[in-house]
Amino acid sequence: MRALLRLLTITAVAVLFVSCEMVQDLLGTSSDDASGGGSDPNDATFSSSLYRLEGVYEGVSTVTADLGASPRDVYYVFSNLSGSRVNVGDAITESYVLWGPNDRVQAIGQHFSPSAFPESRYTPAIRGLPPGRSQVVPQTVRESVGSDAVGASSVAWRALSSYSVGSTERLYTNLDGSKFVEATVRALSSDGTREVYIWVDDVIYNSEGLIDAAYEALADRFLKSGNDNDIYDWVTTIFGAPWGIHDSPVSLIPSESDDIHILLYDIEEGYAGYFWSKDNVASTYYGGSNERLMFYIDHTFFAAQDGPTWDISDSGPADMVSTLAHEFQHMINFYQREILRDPDNYFRVDTWINEMSSMVAEDLVADKLAIAGPADGRLGSYIIGAAEYRVTDRYPDGSNINVIVTYYALYYSFGAYLSRTYGSQLFTEIARQPIAAPAENIDGSSNGNGEIALRSAIEAVTGEAAPTLDELIRRWAIAMFVSDDPTATVPFSINESDGFISSQTNGTTYNLESIDLHGYWNDFSAAGFSYRGPLIFVYDQALVGLSDRGNAFFLARERGSNLFQEAVDIPDGVTLTVLSRESQ
Amino acid sequence: MTRTWFFFGAALVFLSVVLAIVPARGNHEDPPSVPDETNRTIRVRGRVAYLGNDPHSFLAINLFEPLDGNGTFRLYGPLVDVLARNQQQDTVTLLIKITRESPGPGFPPEAEVLEIVSPDE
Numbered sequence: 254m255r256a257l258l259r260l261l262t263i264t265a266v267a268v269l270f271v272s273c274e275m276v277q278d279l280l281g282t283s284s285d286d287a288s289g290g291g292s293d294p295n296d297a298t299f300s301s302s303l304y305r306l307e308g309v310y311e312g313v314s315t316v317t318a319d320l321g322a323s324p325r326d327v328y329y330v331f332s333n334l335s336g337s338r339v340n341v342g343d344a345i346t347e348s349y350v351l352w353g354p355n356d357r358v359q360a361i362g363q364h365f366s367p368s369a370f371p372e373s374r375y376t377p378a379i380r381g382l383p384p385g386r387s388q389v390v391p392q393t394v395r396e397s398v399g400s401d402a403v404g405a406s407s408v409a410w411r412a413l414s415s416y417s418v419g420s421t422e423r424l425y426t427n428l429d430g431s432k433f434v435e436a437t438v439r440a441l442s443s444d445g446t447r448e449v450y451i452w453v454d455d456v457i458y459n460s461e462g463l464i465d466a467a468y469e470a471l472a473d474r475f476l477k478s479g480n481d482n483d484i485y486d487w488v489t490t491i492f493g494a495p496w497g498i499h500d501s502p503v504s505l506i507p508s509e510s511d512d513i514h515i516l517l518y519d520i521e522e523g524y525a526g527y528f529w530s531k532d533n534v535a536s537t538y539y540g541g542s543n544e545r546l547m548f549y550i551d552h553t554f555f556a557a558q559d560g561p562t563w564d565i566s567d568s569g570p571a572d573m574v575s576t577l578a579h580e581f582q583h584m585i586n587f588y589q590r591e592i593l594r595d596p597d598n599y600f601r602v603d604t605w606i607n608e609m610s611s612m613v614a615e616d617l618v619a620d621k622l623a624i625a626g627p628a629d630g631r632l633g634s635y636i637i638g639a640a641e642y643r644v645t646d647r648y649p650d651g652s653n654i655n656v657i658v659t660y661y662a663l664y665y666s667f668g669a670y671l672s673r674t675y676g677s678q679l680f681t682e683i684a685r686q687p688i689a690a691p692a693e694n695i696d697g698s699s700n701g702n703g704e705i706a707l708r709s710a711i712e713a714v715t716g717e718a719a720p721t722l723d724e725l726i727r728r729w730a731i732a733m734f735v736s737d738d739p740t741a742t743v744p745f746s747i748n749e750s751d752g753f754i755s756s757q758t759n760g761t762t763y764n765l766e767s768i769d770l771h772g773y774w775n776d777f778s779a780a781g782f783s784y785r786g787p788l789i790f791v792y793d794q795a796l797v798g799l800s801d802r803g804n805a806f807f808l809a810r811e812r813g814s815n816l817f818q819e820a821v822d823i824p825d826g827v828t829l830t831v832l833s834r835e836s837q
Numbered sequence: 838m839t840r841t842w843f844f845f846g847a848a849l850v851f852l853s854v855v856l857a858i859v860p861a862r863g864n865h866e867d868p869p870s871v872p873d874e875t876n877r878t879i880r881v882r883g884r885v886a887y888l889g890n891d892p893h894s895f896l897a898i899n900l901f902e903p904l905d906g907n908g909t910f911r912l913y914g915p916l917v918d919v920l921a922r923n924q925q926q927d928t929v930t931l932l933i934k935i936t937r938e939s940p941g942p943g944f945p946p947e948a949e950v951l952e953i954v955s956p957d958e
Contacts, residue, residue: 504941583890601888647887649921691884699884
């Protein structure tokens, strides 16, 4: 009997142990990461012919670098991983002084004449943000809300309707249905399985000089017959299907919905487009639901022309084509992660990783569409925003347009680094991640679902433990800084000498444009100056506050040689990476 | 002997409970019921973040312990701006009043922030 008891006890303990492991797995608290495979995932080898890694420092330190006989410039890369904003400049040495926005022009290490650069091709547009709304105010809930057993849509699902050119319908543009446009299908295209319908607001139709061929060109870019030849193919290959099976047949549009509807209307206020999941829900839940797979594009941007005649390759319409990929990713993300992989808990994806994925979607299709990728318009803003804002935040409501643009630039820049380092497959893996519930760490902090999804996706791609998010952010800064050297190697390389960094997902090759940040510029002509390349601060004009997860670059010594030494007092939580570069 | 049988029985019960609990963690066939909690005031702890895609992203708290099956509450009220500007990504304890149930999948319930309990503001 005792033997049986012992067996039962051992069995119970074993079951408990296994269940604990399962819980750990479910909570993502397994200690596998810590044990790793013997190597620290935060370690990375730096290799570059132009740059040399001189050391990484924290706390009170003495930076030491043997520069050799040939002149080299010494750069400090500060990465604030402290969890709060710090004042790096104030804390390093007394020779650093604070600067404010009015001193910014003097803080810049490299000056370039605005006339040395081409005119701004196009002002980066915001994806999202319909006009005049800082917060969505939902309508009063109908009785059926909250239960899938009642409240079936009183009309046939419009998502399953067929339309033809000339079909008209009222399409809602807010949640309760009090705002709408009367719209007509002006173009459609099919891949043989599904259709894309281009709806145009009847009020604006014919008022901005476009003919139906323009809408047909847009439909053609999004969907056409054949494989691997349109935005639908390229974006779904990476992120997955925009809709499919789900277990809410009453509240959500039918699983078999697969036609895509795009409404062009005057969104106003400089915003390019948006996806709104209200349209995936029965109109019994939201009176403003159009009950279909749908997103919205600004007609005025689409109608903008560079010359006397409109062409879809003009900067405005080309940017709207790029926006199709951006908003389509949001549509897919909603289904893949928030419906398919989180049917019960109503978790939602962190905004920063959702927006980052959409910026990467634009990037991935740019080469295929022969249009300028987001790098053109975004990296200039990243130059300024790298130190100022936290990439894992979203701008607070009410922020001005410059702040909003800068956040998008950060999302793009970080996504550009990640996609060039881990390939397109990384974003496939991100789209497959269930939305992790947050768990409180022993120090009271927690990891957001964006961070957890990103690190899990890296592990799926590499088969190895992922670096921490903080380490990824530090590497991102260094990769951006040394991007004028095509010989830099992964994970610090975003610039290949042949101009593209290629990767494959499900048999499709994606070519991402090489990035040399030193070739991008931010036009502050309104403030009287322009600036190209990473924003490099210098002694006597030091950095003001450095945002948590912000990165800042300093020129510590110009044309130095032999032994370089400097005492530094680095704020807690800030990492200093010291690089040297052959002087020019 | 009686005590031995008692322990044996207790172990069997314990084992059956454990075996019953473990697989239930992965069972998503029965969606959680969401009782009408409107106007209920409750203290919750979790992580503050913007969720969803712009422009329909919203500030929310992701709870460390889901409440009646809900892991996320969309936040409203004057204190939301304070949270958005100072506490994104932070762990907070909030006193909230639930103002609206979840209207359906993909749409979390909503709550007004009555007080930022911790960290103190």
